[in-house]
Structure formats: structure tokens, C-alpha cells
Amino acid sequence: MNDHTPTSAERAAKLEGMGCKRKRVEDVRFVQGKGNYVDDLKLPGMLYGDFTRSPHAHARVKSIDTSKAAALPGVVAVLTAETLKTVNLAWMPTLAGDVQMVLADGKVLYQNQEVAFVIAEDRYVAADAADLVEVEYEGLPVNVDPLKAMADGAPMIREDLKDKTDGAHGKRKHHNHVFSWAAGDKAATDAAFAKADVTIRELIVYPRCHPCPLETCQCVASFDKIKGELTLWGTFQAPHVIRTVGSLISKIPEHKIHVIAPDIGGGFGNKVGAYSGYICSIVASIVTGRPVKWVEDRIENLSTTAFARDFHMDMEIAATKDGKVTAMRCYTIADHGAFDACANATKWPAGLFSIISGSYDFPVAHVLVDGVYTNKAPGGVAYRCSFRVTEAAYAIERGMDILAQKLGMDPAELRVKNLIRREQFPYTSAFGWQYDSGDYHTAMRKAMESVDYKKLRQEQKAKREAFKRGETREVMGIGVAFFTEIVGAGPSRACDILGIAMFDSAEIRIHPTGTGICRLGTKSQGQGHETTYAQIIATELGLPADNIMVEEGNTDTAPYGLGTYGSRSTPVSGAATAMACRKIKAKAQMIAAYMLEVHDDDLEWDVDRFRVKGAPERAKTMTELAWAAYHEVPPGMEPGLEAINYYDPPNFTFPFGAYICVLDIDVDTGVSKVRRFYALDDCGTRINPMIIEGQIHGGLTEAFAIAMGQEIHYDDDGNVTTASFMDYFLPTAVETPHWETDWTTTPSPHHPIGAKGVGESPNVGGVPCFSNAVNDAFAFLGSTHIQMPHDHWRVWTAADKLGLHD
Numbered sequence: 001m002n003d004h005t006p007t008s009a010e011r012a013a014k015l016e017g018m019g020c021k022r023k024r025v026e027d028v029r030f031v032q033g034k035g036n037y038v039d040d041l042k043l044p045g046m047l048y049g050d051f052t053r054s055p056h057a058h059a060r061v062k063s064i065d066t067s068k069a070a071a072l073p074g075v076v077a078v079l080t081a082e083t084l085k086t087v088n089l090a091w092m093p094t095l096a097g098d099v100q101m102v103l104a105d106g107k108v109l110y111q112n113q114e115v116a117f118v119i120a121e122d123r124y125v126a127a128d129a130a131d132l133v134e135v136e137y138e139g140l141p142v143n144v145d146p147l148k149a150m151a152d153g154a155p156m157i158r159e160d161l162k163d164k165t166d167g168a169h170g171k172r173k174h175h176n177h178v179f180s181w182a183a184g185d186k187a188a189t190d191a192a193f194a195k196a197d198v199t200i201r202e203l204i205v206y207p208r209c210h211p212c213p214l215e216t217c218q219c220v221a222s223f224d225k226i227k228g229e230l231t232l233w234g235t236f237q238a239p240h241v242i243r244t245v246g247s248l249i250s251k252i253p254e255h256k257i258h259v260i261a262p263d264i265g266g267g268f269g270n271k272v273g274a275y276s277g278y279i280c281s282i283v284a285s286i287v288t289g290r291p292v293k294w295v296e297d298r299i300e301n302l303s304t305t306a307f308a309r310d311f312h313m314d315m316e317i318a319a320t321k322d323g324k325v326t327a328m329r330c331y332t333i334a335d336h337g338a339f340d341a342c343a344n345a346t347k348w349p350a351g352l353f354s355i356i357s358g359s360y361d362f363p364v365a366h367v368l369v370d371g372v373y374t375n376k377a378p379g380g381v382a383y384r385c386s387f388r389v390t391e392a393a394y395a396i397e398r399g400m401d402i403l404a405q406k407l408g409m410d411p412a413e414l415r416v417k418n419l420i421r422r423e424q425f426p427y428t429s430a431f432g433w434q435y436d437s438g439d440y441h442t443a444m445r446k447a448m449e450s451v452d453y454k455k456l457r458q459e460q461k462a463k464r465e466a467f468k469r470g471e472t473r474e475v476m477g478i479g480v481a482f483f484t485e486i487v488g489a490g491p492s493r494a495c496d497i498l499g500i501a502m503f504d505s506a507e508i509r510i511h512p513t514g515t516g517i518c519r520l521g522t523k524s525q526g527q528g529h530e531t532t533y534a535q536i537i538a539t540e541l542g543l544p545a546d547n548i549m550v551e552e553g554n555t556d557t558a559p560y561g562l563g564t565y566g567s568r569s570t571p572v573s574g575a576a577t578a579m580a581c582r583k584i585k586a587k588a589q590m591i592a593a594y595m596l597e598v599h600d601d602d603l604e605w606d607v608d609r610f611r612v613k614g615a616p617e618r619a620k621t622m623t624e625l626a627w628a629a630y631h632e633v634p635p636g637m638e639p640g641l642e643a644i645n646y647y648d649p650p651n652f653t654f655p656f657g658a659y660i661c662v663l664d665i666d667v668d669t670g671v672s673k674v675r676r677f678y679a680l681d682d683c684g685t686r687i688n689p690m691i692i693e694g695q696i697h698g699g700l701t702e703a704f705a706i707a708m709g710q711e712i713h714y715d716d717d718g719n720v721t722t723a724s725f726m727d728y729f730l731p732t733a734v735e736t737p738h739w740e741t742d743w744t745t746t747p748s749p750h751h752p753i754g755a756k757g758v759g760e761s762p763n764v765g766g767v768p769c770f771s772n773a774v775n776d777a778f779a780f781l782g783s784t785h786i787q788m789p790h791d792h793w794r795v796w797t798a799a800d801k802l803g804l805h806d
């Protein structure tokens, strides 16, 4: 007979709580093809919608004739802006406080803009009928260059705003100006530059790219005329925000709108905002009295739904001659396309871009951002990024490399010299952000030792000499990047979206048998929330993670939350989960004290139970206490064991990382081969190391794609030349490098479990690391900065400009 009493450690291991590489519970359905996505939904009598889109980037719409489309058998209705005007929905508000056409009203402002919405019995009939809508256009001058948007005589993109003199943060400077936004101390920064030993200045462009999730944006709208209720299934990263905004613009009372986000196949910021497809499907369902489905195709997704980046950054750094940074400033033009549909917190029209001083101890700094309108699709979303942090990290990390080159210093050495020191935390940056915790030097040292940095530089030196002697046509690049992230929006005092404060929530209900359900205001799109939130509860409450069901994405059942993007789920809802657990535990402690006939203070917690101090055999497990909560509560106590927490974080969390990339480039073909990519991440307390590793692999793959090939490119006439995967680089396993991951752990002091976000870190740190590697490869030949993306053709062209093909 086995009479072994499990130790505390053995009992803890069985719970599969925090720190455990618990297998993803959602994969049971995903790997069997049993996920339930929007397009899997089939409702009786369902109709299908499709758009007629503009072939022009800028044109007046002279007339729209829908008669041929409407006459096609199977077509039920055709909507235009004129139809939408009857219900006051021809335009909709954007998340950034601008307005946007739902269907073209008078003119079109970018290629593939929605012009008419055809509703038919069949998806294919809808597509055929969309082609039959006849639109007469009169072409207008096009501008797709943000640097020319505010020039004299630049075509006016937004005629509806011609009398609007104020932008979000002051006067508009030009008819194509969206906003100006500044941060930092301009006078002190200019003064530091005036007396600097060394300065660098470079136009650093982060090209327009696109999150391109595997599943495109889609919805099913079903309006019940009898009850006056709307049910909307969709690919929503923020279901509650969709419900509130939907109610405000449709005037359907919020309690009569049911928003459901089922399984989502990737979001990356692309599925935060509201699209014409949602509005048209809702109106179509109201008009026809039948459910209406809208599913984007790939070209529509890439060319019309929210893009990312498109920041043109004039970056400057000042330093002493021995390499101590003294100031930085950056003037940026942000291309917002035709409408400002940026997904930013309201007070931050350029997002959290002022994290641009990065991981370095800058005494003073200043940024100024001008947003402009062009004839491109709207968006500007936080693609795996916390509101423009990725652009900021790219600018500072390229800037530091350019400074190192000018000083003749090693880029890693320059970083070590300027990194914020451990004893400086909590550290207030020149922009006023308070970094919660960090141990940057330990991370940097570990990264450099892990790749044997010194040896790599020696190898590079030898290769450069061989190249100069003509013995090889390959150049070797070593990319170093150290990034600091700002995630977990947000403290409600700093962050809101259209007036809705950015907190988040968790509601936990423990059932009598010691199992339970946790509902949250966030929404996983592949991040494994069903697995990891249960791990937090397992550790906090001492119940096995397998006994906890996690549910998100149904606004009728989940507490109000702001959704999942910008790695905010762990910093905000993860904290809410822990805090809700602590309320439950406090009640359980009172029940235990009553059952054990001791005072609450005489009890101590041991993994999964309360035990009497000094008499550990007298104990009540959480499972026993769950049963008791429904049968044996102390007199006067309410039965039941549940709690809800709305968590308004006191600060953001600041994860960080040190990345190193080694690659070789053939200067005659422009082809680069990534030899090594090492990524050390510090996201504070690690909930599930396996999921973290998966997040980092995914984010690095996206970073590789962005740095080495992705661009949403427009020709001078405003035609999108990269609207399909034939032209837009999406790496497969074949192109993707091998990733080496590592970590340090510096908990957040203000988060209940010390965790910081991690999902977006690899994208934020990965892009500058790749770009620095490519640039480093050519630095010894006098090259300062080669713009991204670093695809073969552009790298070959850069080599050509350096005279390497003469």
C-alpha cells in the first residue's frame, strides 16, 4: 500500500499552475479542425454580402446604377451611401475620433474603398452582382506620399473637413493635416543638441505593413424585429467596445445588442476597429429581416482593413565623444491614409510613441508627430504592438547603431554604456513614463555571453578583411537590439477609447464540487488564454487548472472589458483574475475558520488548503471549502463562492529584451541568410513558459517578415501593388530562421503576480535587430542606413549604390 502523503511541492505540481508548461487546452479542438470560427456559422435563411469597390484611389463618384445588380436572380438588396443616409449611417465614427465613410459618399479616397454592398442568397451571386454595379467616376489628383501631403497645392483628400480648423491636439496646419502631438522638453533638448560633441540625424522610415491574420475580418448580423434585438457574431478583438460603439451609432439600446466573438484566427490589431462590412451587414439584416454574413477575401483584407506603421521619422541623437547620450529628438510624419482610424487611446494620437527614448538614460528628449491624410486605406493599428511602440523601438535602435558607427564604437558597448541601471528603477524617462522594473545589464550580458559576441566580432573582422581582399562576395552582419516595451493599457487616468476607460475584468464562479468558470473582458485570438488564465487561478486558489473553464467573447456573459491587443491581457485581466481569486480566497478563509473553529488569523495557506498554524493536520482544502460555501457557511454569510474584479492598473508594465542576430549577405544577389537569432525576453513572472516561447516564435517570425520583405506599397496613381500573397511577403516554415530563446525574470512590482505582457515583444525587438544586422553588414563600406524592407532586390540595390557591382 502506498501511504506516501504528497508534499506541498507535489500537490503544487499537480495543479499545473503558474510556471508550468501546461499544454494548450484549446489545441484539442484546433488541431482536430473543430474550432468554431465566424465562417463556420450557418443560420436558417442566411444571406451573404459583398462589396463593389473603387478601382480608383481618388475620384468623384458621378453616379451609381444598381439596377443590373439588383436584377440578377438571387440578389435581395443593394445598399449605397444614399440608402445608408436614410438611417443616418453613411458615415461612422472611428476609434480615433474622426469619421469615415461606410460607403462612398460623393467621392472615393483610396483604391478598393467600399462603394456598394450587395446582399444575395448565395456568396457567389453576391460577388457576381457586385461586379454589375455601374459606377461613373471622374478621376482626381492622387497623393500617396506623406512627405508631400502638406505641400502647397497637395490635393485635398478630406473635403468634408475643409472648414475644420482644429485637430485632436491643436490647430490643423493644412487641409491634409490630422493632428500635431508633442512630448518632452523642446527647449532643454535643443540646448543639449547645441552643445553636443557628436550628433547623428537620419530619416528612418518604418514602411506601411499589414497584420494579415490567417482568418480575415468577418461577421454575421442577425436582427430580430420582434424583440428589437441584434446579435452580431464577428472577429472582434474587443467585443464590448463593438457593442457600445454599435449601440451609439445604431441607436439600438446596448442591452439589446449581443456581441459574440467565437474562435478567432489571429488578430494582431487588425480586428480591433469597426469596418464597413459590420455596419452594412447590420443594416442589411434590419432591411431584409434575415441574418447576413460578410466574409472578406485576402485582397480586401490586405488592401482595405487596418494597416500598421507608415511612420517617417527624422531621428536625431546627441552624445559626448566618449559615447554618453545627452539628448534625442524626433520629428515624425505619420501617414494615416484617408481617414484617421488609428487604434490609439484617445489622449495619445501617436500612441505611446514617446517610449522612443528606449532603454537608455537620456537626460532630455523631445518628439513631435504630425499626422497626415493621403489616398491610402485607413488604419494605423497596433500590429502586435502597444500603440506605436514598435515604430519608436525601431527609430531608437537604428539611431543607436548609427551613433555607434559615427563614434567608432561597438554597438553593444554603446548600449551597455547608456542602459538604465538596475538601481535607477522605478525610472522616470525624459518623457515622463515611469518604468516599473528592469535589470537591463544582466540581460545584455547574458545575451552577449550566450552568442559569444566577442568571437562573432572577431570572425566578422576577418571576413571584412577577406571581402576587401576580394576573397569572398559575402558580408557578415551582427544585429544588436535592446528594447523596452510599454504594455498593459492602461491606467484609466491615461487611457480611454472614445471615453471608455481602459480597465479590464474577470469574474470567477467556483462550483460546489470545486470546479469553476472564469469569464473575462479580453478575447484570445490564438494566445492560449483558456490555458493560462486557468493557471493563475490554479496557483491562487489551489484548484487544478483542469478544473477551470475560461470563457471570453460573449458580451452577455463576460464582464465589461476593453479586449485583447497591445499585450494588455496579462497585465490587466491577468491582474483582475488574481484579484478576483483573492476575494474568493478571503471568503474561503472565513468558511475554513468557522469549520475548524479557529480565528481567521490562526489559519495559513498551504498550496491548496487552509491549515491551522502549528497544527497542519487540521486543514480544509479549497475543494472542501467550495462544497461548504454552498452548504455550511457561517451564520449571516451569503452562500456561494464567486467574485468579480475590475482592474484599473496603477501603471503600465515595461517588459524588455536583448536580441542578437547574425546573418550573411551575398552582395551579388542581395540574398541574406540568417545564421543565428537569439532572443532574451524578460516579461516578469512567467505564467506558462511554453506559451511564452510560442508567442516569441510567432512574433519573431512576423518581425522577420516585416524587416526582410513586407510592405504595403502604392504606385503613384494610388494602386496597391501588394494586395495578395503573391506580392506581399508571408514567410513559411521554409524561409523562417531557427529561433533561440532565453529569459531573465524581473517581476513587475505593481502587478499582483508580477507578470508583464510578452506577446508583442518579439515583434518590437525583432524588427530593429534584423534591420541592424543588415545595416551592420554594410557599415564597414561606409553605408549608414538602408531603409526597410530588406528584401533581396532592395539589398542588392543598396550594394549597387555602394559601388559593389562596378
Ligand code: CDP
Residues within 6 Å of the ligand: 527, 528, 529, 532, 533, 564, 565, 566, 567, 568, 569, 570, 571, 683, 684, 685, 686, 687, 688, 689, 691, 692, 695, 755, 756, 757, 758, 759, 760
Ligand atoms: O494580450 P495578449 O494575450 O495578446 O498578450 P499577453 O498578455 O502578452 O499574453 C500572451 C500569452 O502569453 C497569454 O497566454 C499569457 O498568459 C502568456 N503570458 C505568460 O505566460 N506569462 C507572462 N508573463 C505574460 C504572458
